[in-house]
Amino acid sequence: MQFKKIMTIAAFAVSGVIISSCSRQVTRINTDQAIDISGNWNNTDSRLVAAEMTQTILGSKWLPSHLEAKQGKKPVVIVGTVTNKSHEHIDAETFVKDVEQAFISSDRVRLVQGGKKREELRAEKGDQQDNASVSTMKKFGLENGADYILQGSINSIVDSHKRQKVVYYQVNLELTDIQTNEVVWIGDKKITKYVKN
Amino acid sequence: MIIAGCIAGLAYSTMSYAQKPELLPDQNPRYQETRAKYIELADSLTSTQGTTVQNTYKAYDWYTARAERRQLRRERNAAYDWYNPYYGGSYFGNSYFYPSLGSSISLGFGSRHGWGSFGYGWGGGRRWNRW
Numbered sequence: 031m032q033f034k035k036i037m038t039i040a041a042f043a044v045s046g047v048i049i050s051s052c053s054r055q056v057t058r059i060n061t062d063q064a065i066d067i068s069g070n071w072n073n074t075d076s077r078l079v080a081a082e083m084t085q086t087i088l089g090s091k092w093l094p095s096h097l098e099a100k101q102g103k104k105p106v107v108i109v110g111t112v113t114n115k116s117h118e119h120i121d122a123e124t125f126v127k128d129v130e131q132a133f134i135s136s137d138r139v140r141l142v143q144g145g146k147k148r149e150e151l152r153a154e155k156g157d158q159q160d161n162a163s164v165s166t167m168k169k170f171g172l173e174n175g176a177d178y179i180l181q182g183s184i185n186s187i188v189d190s191h192k193r194q195k196v197v198y199y200q201v202n203l204e205l206t207d208i209q210t211n212e213v214v215w216i217g218d219k220k221i222t223k224y225v226k227n
Numbered sequence: 228m229i230i231a232g233c234i235a236g237l238a239y240s241t242m243s244y245a246q247k248p249e250l251l252p253d254q255n256p257r258y259q260e261t262r263a264k265y266i267e268l269a270d271s272l273t274s275t276q277g278t279t280v281q282n283t284y285k286a287y288d289w290y291t292a293r294a295e296r297r298q299l300r301r302e303r304n305a306a307y308d309w310y311n312p313y314y315g316g317s318y319f320g321n322s323y324f325y326p327s328l329g330s331s332i333s334l335g336f337g338s339r340h341g342w343g344s345f346g347y348g349w350g351g352g353r354r355w356n357r358w
Contacts, residue, residue, distance in 0.1 A: 111275040117286035122279040145276030184279075188286035195288060226291045 067223035069197065071120050079201045080128035082219040087129060088136055092205060092214035096177070107133060108144045108176035108207070116186035116199060129180070129203070142174050178205050178214065193227040 059065065064074040096105045109130060133139040137182035143151060158167045182203040189196045198220070205215040250256060265272075 109277045111277075112279045114279050114281050114283060119281060119283060120279070123277075126277075143277070143288055145274060145278060147277060148273075162253065186286070190286075190288045190290070192289050193292070 035202075058070045066223075069195065069223055071116075071118050071199065073124075075221055076124040078221065079219045080125035083125060083129050083201075083203055083217045084132035086217045087205065087215060088132060088138065089204070090215045090217075093138060103136060104140050105177045106142055106174050107178045107180055108142050110144065110179045110181040112182040112184065112203075116184045117188055118186070120183060120184050121185065122201075123223065125201075126180070126182070126193045126203075140174065142176050143174075176208055179208055180205050195225040195227070197223045197225065199223075 044119065062077070066072065066074070093105065097103070109126060112126060114120045114122065130141055133141050142148075152170075155168050155170055162168075180203060182201065185200045185202075187198040188196075199222075201219045201221075203217045206212055206213050
Protein backbone atom coordinates (compact mmCIF):
# COMPACT_ATOMS: atom_id res chain seq x y z
CA MET A 31 0.00 0.00 0.00
CA GLN A 32 2.85 2.29 1.01
CA PHE A 33 4.71 1.39 -2.17
CA LYS A 34 1.67 2.19 -4.30
CA LYS A 35 1.42 5.61 -2.70
CA ILE A 36 5.08 6.37 -3.33
CA MET A 37 4.74 5.25 -6.93
CA THR A 38 1.70 7.49 -7.47
CA ILE A 39 3.48 10.51 -6.02
CA ALA A 40 6.56 9.78 -8.10
CA ALA A 41 4.45 9.46 -11.26
CA PHE A 42 2.80 12.81 -10.55
CA ALA A 43 6.17 14.43 -9.90
CA VAL A 44 7.71 13.04 -13.08
CA SER A 45 4.71 14.05 -15.19
CA GLY A 46 4.84 17.53 -13.63
CA VAL A 47 8.51 17.89 -14.57
CA ILE A 48 7.81 16.68 -18.11
CA ILE A 49 4.86 19.03 -18.59
CA SER A 50 6.75 22.04 -17.20
CA SER A 51 9.82 21.31 -19.34
CA CYS A 52 7.75 21.03 -22.51
CA SER A 53 5.65 24.13 -21.93
CA ARG A 54 6.40 27.18 -24.07
CA GLN A 55 7.16 30.43 -22.40
CA VAL A 56 6.19 33.67 -24.13
CA THR A 57 7.28 37.05 -22.87
CA ARG A 58 6.17 40.34 -24.35
CA ILE A 59 9.04 42.68 -25.05
CA ASN A 60 9.37 46.25 -26.21
CA THR A 61 9.57 46.61 -29.99
CA ASP A 62 12.66 48.79 -29.52
CA GLN A 63 14.50 46.04 -27.73
CA ALA A 64 17.20 44.41 -29.83
CA ILE A 65 17.31 40.64 -29.54
CA ASP A 66 19.39 38.71 -32.04
CA ILE A 67 18.71 35.01 -32.11
CA SER A 68 19.74 33.51 -35.42
CA GLY A 69 21.69 36.37 -36.94
CA ASN A 70 19.16 36.67 -39.76
CA TRP A 71 17.32 39.85 -40.72
CA ASN A 72 15.01 40.81 -37.88
CA ASN A 73 12.81 43.58 -36.50
CA THR A 74 15.79 45.54 -35.19
CA ASP A 75 17.26 45.76 -38.69
CA SER A 76 13.94 46.88 -40.11
CA ARG A 77 13.60 49.50 -37.40
CA LEU A 78 17.12 50.83 -38.01
CA VAL A 79 16.44 51.11 -41.74
CA ALA A 80 13.13 52.87 -41.11
CA ALA A 81 14.74 55.36 -38.72
CA GLU A 82 17.54 56.17 -41.16
CA MET A 83 15.27 56.52 -44.17
CA THR A 84 12.57 58.63 -42.55
CA GLN A 85 15.16 60.95 -41.08
CA THR A 86 17.07 61.50 -44.33
CA ILE A 87 14.22 61.59 -46.82
CA LEU A 88 12.43 64.44 -45.07
CA GLY A 89 15.62 66.31 -44.24
CA SER A 90 17.03 66.14 -47.75
CA LYS A 91 17.13 69.09 -50.16
CA TRP A 92 14.82 67.58 -52.79
CA LEU A 93 11.83 68.72 -50.73
CA PRO A 94 12.66 72.45 -50.42
CA SER A 95 13.78 72.40 -54.06
CA HIS A 96 10.42 71.03 -55.14
CA LEU A 97 8.46 73.45 -52.97
CA GLU A 98 10.44 76.34 -54.41
CA ALA A 99 10.06 75.21 -58.03
CA LYS A 100 6.34 74.50 -57.69
CA GLN A 101 5.41 77.59 -55.67
CA GLY A 102 4.88 75.73 -52.42
CA LYS A 103 2.83 72.93 -53.92
CA LYS A 104 3.46 69.73 -51.96
CA PRO A 105 5.06 66.86 -53.88
CA VAL A 106 2.98 63.78 -54.56
CA VAL A 107 4.80 60.48 -54.08
CA ILE A 108 3.91 56.95 -55.09
CA VAL A 109 5.64 53.89 -53.63
CA GLY A 110 6.99 51.65 -56.35
CA THR A 111 8.63 48.26 -56.17
CA VAL A 112 11.34 47.21 -53.77
CA THR A 113 13.45 44.31 -55.02
CA ASN A 114 14.94 41.98 -52.46
CA LYS A 115 18.17 40.64 -53.96
CA SER A 116 19.57 39.42 -50.67
CA HIS A 117 19.97 35.82 -49.52
CA GLU A 118 17.02 36.02 -47.09
CA HIS A 119 13.33 36.61 -47.36
CA ILE A 120 12.85 40.25 -46.39
CA ASP A 121 9.65 42.21 -46.74
CA ALA A 122 10.42 45.87 -47.29
CA GLU A 123 6.93 46.88 -46.28
CA THR A 124 8.02 46.84 -42.63
CA PHE A 125 10.22 49.88 -43.16
CA VAL A 126 8.63 51.45 -46.25
CA LYS A 127 5.41 51.87 -44.29
CA ASP A 128 7.34 53.89 -41.70
CA VAL A 129 8.56 56.17 -44.47
CA GLU A 130 5.01 56.57 -45.77
CA GLN A 131 3.80 57.32 -42.29
CA ALA A 132 6.50 59.97 -41.92
CA PHE A 133 5.36 61.60 -45.19
CA ILE A 134 1.80 61.86 -43.98
CA SER A 135 2.53 62.89 -40.41
CA SER A 136 4.98 65.57 -41.55
CA ASP A 137 2.23 67.07 -43.75
CA ARG A 138 4.86 68.10 -46.27
CA VAL A 139 4.51 65.26 -48.75
CA ARG A 140 1.35 63.79 -50.27
CA LEU A 141 1.06 60.09 -50.92
CA VAL A 142 -0.98 58.24 -53.53
CA GLN A 143 -1.76 54.54 -53.74
CA GLY A 144 -0.32 52.31 -56.40
CA GLY A 145 -0.36 48.66 -57.42
CA LYS A 146 -3.04 46.35 -56.11
CA LYS A 147 -4.51 48.93 -53.74
CA ARG A 148 -5.02 51.36 -56.60
CA GLU A 149 -6.69 48.61 -58.60
CA GLU A 150 -9.04 48.04 -55.68
CA LEU A 151 -9.83 51.74 -55.48
CA ARG A 152 -10.64 51.86 -59.16
CA ALA A 153 -12.77 48.76 -58.82
CA GLU A 154 -14.65 50.43 -55.99
CA LYS A 155 -15.19 53.50 -58.17
CA GLY A 156 -16.43 51.24 -60.91
CA ASP A 157 -18.86 49.62 -58.51
CA GLN A 158 -20.11 53.01 -57.38
CA GLN A 159 -21.04 53.89 -60.97
CA ASP A 160 -23.76 51.25 -60.77
CA ASN A 161 -24.69 51.19 -57.10
CA ALA A 162 -24.00 54.49 -55.35
CA SER A 163 -26.32 57.47 -55.38
CA VAL A 164 -25.39 60.05 -58.01
CA SER A 165 -24.50 62.69 -55.43
CA THR A 166 -22.00 60.40 -53.63
CA MET A 167 -20.62 58.56 -56.64
CA LYS A 168 -16.90 59.19 -57.19
CA LYS A 169 -15.77 60.08 -60.67
CA PHE A 170 -13.02 58.57 -62.75
CA GLY A 171 -10.18 60.65 -64.05
CA LEU A 172 -9.67 62.84 -61.01
CA GLU A 173 -6.81 60.98 -59.32
CA ASN A 174 -3.71 62.81 -58.20
CA GLY A 175 -0.80 62.11 -60.50
CA ALA A 176 2.42 61.38 -58.64
CA ASP A 177 5.43 63.65 -59.07
CA TYR A 178 7.91 61.17 -57.64
CA ILE A 179 8.23 57.41 -57.29
CA LEU A 180 9.97 55.71 -54.38
CA GLN A 181 11.78 52.53 -55.39
CA GLY A 182 14.33 50.40 -53.65
CA SER A 183 16.51 47.37 -53.41
CA ILE A 184 17.97 45.13 -50.71
CA ASN A 185 21.32 43.49 -51.28
CA SER A 186 23.51 41.27 -49.17
CA ILE A 187 26.98 39.76 -49.07
CA VAL A 188 27.71 36.65 -47.00
CA ASP A 189 31.19 35.60 -46.05
CA SER A 190 31.32 32.41 -44.03
CA HIS A 191 33.86 29.88 -42.97
CA LYS A 192 33.26 27.03 -40.57
CA ARG A 193 31.40 28.46 -37.60
CA GLN A 194 31.96 32.12 -38.38
CA LYS A 195 29.91 34.29 -40.68
CA VAL A 196 29.82 37.95 -41.62
CA VAL A 197 26.63 39.17 -43.25
CA TYR A 198 26.39 42.56 -44.87
CA TYR A 199 23.06 44.09 -45.83
CA GLN A 200 22.62 47.20 -47.90
CA VAL A 201 19.18 48.72 -48.23
CA ASN A 202 18.71 51.44 -50.82
CA LEU A 203 15.68 53.62 -51.42
CA GLU A 204 15.55 56.05 -54.33
CA LEU A 205 13.19 58.87 -55.12
CA THR A 206 12.88 59.66 -58.81
CA ASP A 207 11.14 62.51 -60.61
CA ILE A 208 8.59 60.76 -62.84
CA GLN A 209 8.56 63.56 -65.43
CA THR A 210 12.31 63.78 -65.94
CA ASN A 211 13.59 60.40 -64.57
CA GLU A 212 15.97 62.42 -62.41
CA VAL A 213 16.93 60.74 -59.16
CA VAL A 214 16.44 63.40 -56.52
CA TRP A 215 17.27 61.40 -53.41
CA ILE A 216 19.01 58.15 -52.50
CA GLY A 217 18.95 56.79 -48.99
CA ASP A 218 20.93 53.85 -47.83
CA LYS A 219 21.42 51.84 -44.69
CA LYS A 220 24.26 49.40 -44.27
CA ILE A 221 24.15 46.70 -41.62
CA THR A 222 26.93 44.24 -40.88
CA LYS A 223 26.63 41.28 -38.52
CA TYR A 224 29.19 38.88 -37.23
CA VAL A 225 27.67 35.52 -36.41
CA LYS A 226 29.52 32.78 -34.60
CA ASN A 227 27.84 29.42 -34.29
CA MET B 228 -13.06 64.11 -110.00
CA ILE B 229 -9.46 65.10 -109.52
CA ILE B 230 -10.46 68.32 -107.82
CA ALA B 231 -12.80 66.43 -105.47
CA GLY B 232 -9.99 64.02 -104.58
CA CYS B 233 -7.64 66.91 -103.89
CA ILE B 234 -10.20 68.57 -101.64
CA ALA B 235 -10.84 65.32 -99.73
CA GLY B 236 -7.11 64.76 -99.29
CA LEU B 237 -6.60 68.32 -98.09
CA ALA B 238 -9.51 67.98 -95.64
CA TYR B 239 -8.17 64.66 -94.31
CA SER B 240 -4.65 66.01 -93.84
CA THR B 241 -6.00 69.15 -92.15
CA MET B 242 -8.12 67.02 -89.80
CA SER B 243 -5.28 64.70 -88.91
CA TYR B 244 -3.00 67.68 -88.33
CA ALA B 245 -5.61 69.25 -86.13
CA GLN B 246 -5.94 66.04 -84.06
CA LYS B 247 -2.20 65.83 -83.40
CA PRO B 248 -1.46 67.34 -79.98
CA GLU B 249 0.96 70.18 -79.95
CA LEU B 250 4.48 69.49 -78.81
CA LEU B 251 5.79 71.20 -75.74
CA PRO B 252 9.11 73.01 -76.02
CA ASP B 253 11.92 70.44 -76.44
CA GLN B 254 9.49 67.51 -76.41
CA ASN B 255 10.52 64.55 -78.52
CA PRO B 256 8.22 64.43 -81.56
CA ARG B 257 8.12 60.61 -81.45
CA TYR B 258 6.86 60.45 -77.89
CA GLN B 259 3.52 59.08 -79.06
CA GLU B 260 5.10 55.76 -79.99
CA THR B 261 6.41 55.22 -76.46
CA ARG B 262 3.18 56.50 -74.98
CA ALA B 263 1.16 53.94 -76.95
CA LYS B 264 3.55 51.17 -75.92
CA TYR B 265 3.51 51.93 -72.20
CA ILE B 266 -0.21 52.57 -71.96
CA GLU B 267 -0.63 48.98 -73.09
CA LEU B 268 1.90 47.69 -70.55
CA ALA B 269 0.93 49.91 -67.62
CA ASP B 270 -1.23 47.37 -65.79
CA SER B 271 1.36 44.62 -65.74
CA LEU B 272 4.28 46.91 -64.96
CA THR B 273 2.60 48.60 -62.02
CA SER B 274 1.14 45.50 -60.41
CA THR B 275 4.10 45.12 -58.01
CA GLN B 276 3.97 48.71 -56.79
CA GLY B 277 4.11 48.90 -53.03
CA THR B 278 5.34 45.33 -52.71
CA THR B 279 8.68 43.59 -52.36
CA VAL B 280 9.72 41.42 -55.25
CA GLN B 281 11.69 38.50 -53.85
CA ASN B 282 14.69 37.81 -55.99
CA THR B 283 16.80 36.06 -53.38
CA TYR B 284 19.86 33.89 -53.85
CA LYS B 285 21.21 31.00 -51.79
CA ALA B 286 24.32 32.06 -49.97
CA TYR B 287 26.91 29.49 -49.04
CA ASP B 288 27.09 29.01 -45.30
CA TRP B 289 29.51 26.37 -44.11
CA TYR B 290 27.47 25.61 -41.00
CA THR B 291 24.17 25.31 -42.87
CA ALA B 292 25.80 23.33 -45.66
CA ARG B 293 27.11 20.84 -43.11
CA ALA B 294 23.67 20.48 -41.58
CA GLU B 295 22.19 19.94 -45.03
CA ARG B 296 24.82 17.33 -45.88
CA ARG B 297 24.06 15.50 -42.66
CA GLN B 298 20.34 15.62 -43.34
CA LEU B 299 20.86 14.32 -46.85
CA ARG B 300 23.04 11.52 -45.53
CA ARG B 301 20.43 10.52 -42.97
CA GLU B 302 17.71 10.52 -45.59
CA ARG B 303 19.80 8.48 -47.95
CA ASN B 304 20.69 5.97 -45.29
CA ALA B 305 17.06 5.70 -44.28
CA ALA B 306 16.07 5.07 -47.89
CA TYR B 307 18.92 2.62 -48.25
CA ASP B 308 17.76 0.61 -45.26
CA TRP B 309 14.21 0.72 -46.49
CA TYR B 310 14.96 -0.66 -49.92
CA ASN B 311 17.69 -3.09 -48.99
CA PRO B 312 17.28 -4.37 -45.46
CA TYR B 313 19.44 -7.51 -45.85
CA TYR B 314 21.97 -6.78 -48.59
CA GLY B 315 22.75 -3.20 -47.90
CA GLY B 316 26.32 -2.39 -47.02
CA SER B 317 29.05 -3.06 -49.46
CA TYR B 318 31.39 -1.51 -46.99
CA PHE B 319 30.00 -3.30 -43.95
CA GLY B 320 28.92 -0.28 -42.10
CA ASN B 321 32.09 1.75 -42.30
CA SER B 322 30.81 5.14 -41.25
CA TYR B 323 33.06 6.92 -43.74
CA PHE B 324 31.73 5.06 -46.77
CA TYR B 325 28.17 5.38 -47.91
CA PRO B 326 27.17 3.31 -50.91
CA SER B 327 24.67 5.03 -53.14
CA LEU B 328 21.15 3.70 -53.30
CA GLY B 329 21.28 2.64 -56.97
CA SER B 330 24.55 0.78 -56.69
CA SER B 331 23.64 -0.90 -53.45
CA ILE B 332 20.61 -2.44 -55.04
CA SER B 333 22.49 -3.83 -58.00
CA LEU B 334 25.95 -4.51 -56.61
CA GLY B 335 25.69 -4.76 -52.85
CA PHE B 336 27.04 -7.81 -51.12
CA GLY B 337 27.14 -8.85 -47.55
CA SER B 338 25.26 -7.23 -44.79
CA ARG B 339 25.61 -4.30 -42.54
CA HIS B 340 27.13 -5.20 -39.22
CA GLY B 341 26.79 -1.97 -37.39
CA TRP B 342 28.16 1.51 -37.39
CA GLY B 343 31.79 2.27 -36.98
CA SER B 344 33.15 -1.17 -37.88
CA PHE B 345 35.48 -1.44 -40.83
CA GLY B 346 34.99 -3.84 -43.63
CA TYR B 347 35.61 -4.39 -47.31
CA GLY B 348 33.41 -5.34 -50.12
CA TRP B 349 31.93 -4.56 -53.47
CA GLY B 350 29.94 -1.60 -54.42
CA GLY B 351 29.81 1.67 -56.19
CA GLY B 352 29.51 3.71 -53.05
CA ARG B 353 31.02 7.12 -52.93
CA ARG B 354 33.50 8.03 -50.35
CA TRP B 355 32.44 10.99 -48.33
CA ASN B 356 34.72 13.26 -46.50
CA ARG B 357 34.59 13.06 -42.82
CA TRP B 358 32.73 15.87 -41.08
